Amino acid sequence: MKGAAQYREVQRSAATDCVNQHSDLVRRIAHHLAARLPASVEVDDLIQAGMMGLIEASRSYDAEQGASFETYASIRIRGSMIDEIRRGDWVPRSVHRRARDAAATIRRLEQASGRAASAIEVAAAMDMPLPEYLRLMEDAARGQVLSLESRIEDQGELDTIAQGGPNPQQVLERGEFGRELGKAIGLLPEREQLVLSLYYEQELNLKEIGAVLGVSESRVCQIHGQAVLRLRGRLKTFEAADAGLEA
Numbered sequence: 001m002k003g004a005a006q007y008r009e010v011q012r013s014a015a016t017d018c019v020n021q022h023s024d025l026v027r028r029i030a031h032h033l034a035a036r037l038p039a040s041v042e043v044d045d046l047i048q049a050g051m052m053g054l055i056e057a058s059r060s061y062d063a064e065q066g067a068s069f070e071t072y073a074s075i076r077i078r079g080s081m082i083d084e085i086r087r088g089d090w091v092p093r094s095v096h097r098r099a100r101d102a103a104a105t106i107r108r109l110e111q112a113s114g115r116a117a118s119a120i121e122v123a124a125a126m127d128m129p130l131p132e133y134l135r136l137m138e139d140a141a142r143g144q145v146l147s148l149e150s151r152i153e154d155q156g157e158l159d160t161i162a163q164g165g166p167n168p169q170q171v172l173e174r175g176e177f178g179r180e181l182g183k184a185i186g187l188l189p190e191r192e193q194l195v196l197s198l199y200y201e202q203e204l205n206l207k208e209i210g211a212v213l214g215v216s217e218s219r220v221c222q223i224h225g226q227a228v229l230r231l232r233g234r235l236k237t238f239e240a241a242d243a244g245l246e247a
Helices: 002-034 043-060 069-088 093-113 119-125 130-146 148-163 168-186 190-201 206-213 217-234 236-246
Strands: none
Touching (some): 002 043, 043 069, 093 217, 119 130, 119 217, 168 190, 168 217, 190 217, 206 217
8 A cells, every 4th residue: 555655646746747847838838729719718727727638648648659748748738728618618509500501601602603702692691780790700710729620630649649640541531631621721712811821820810910911800800700611611521520519
């Protein structure tokens, strides 16, 4: 019994040392993620969830898998934060349903006209006042952190590190999705492509993108949301993701 107690004490001490050494990493990830989320998501809640992910990473890390601890821990930390956001359910199910309806409307309009549907056209087709549709676009953009793309990236990276590499099915699914998504993004209106590029590739937040484009943060959010809805209309995989979130 004494040996078991000593072992547990060693584990606790190691976890404490790990948290002390990498607490700044947790805070950086939390603030980076918070900048892309609604103000209702508290940074302190993300940090607390991230600390739990860090402790879990310290217990399960295997250096023989080839990844550095910081790389492995970053994925665990971010995953814990996203799990906390999901548990908080800050994106109502009604938003997912309305976003799917909007995506279907966009797809129908674009298939009929052969061009990108405008926000005014989509709102009219949905018998929805334009300001209400613009709010829906913002909601769709705010919920993008829980999209299928994020979940494939998070789970895929965890599986890659845990198993020493993705399995053939993961390679196939992620490759097909990436090609389909890339093609769909290339067909978006130029401004929507630019917003997605600045947001995902350059990792600017909405306020920073607004400064680049000379528009308000709210307007950037609307453009982002319109792009999200347009992609959902063109990619059935996005619809499957939303259905999973409502389950």
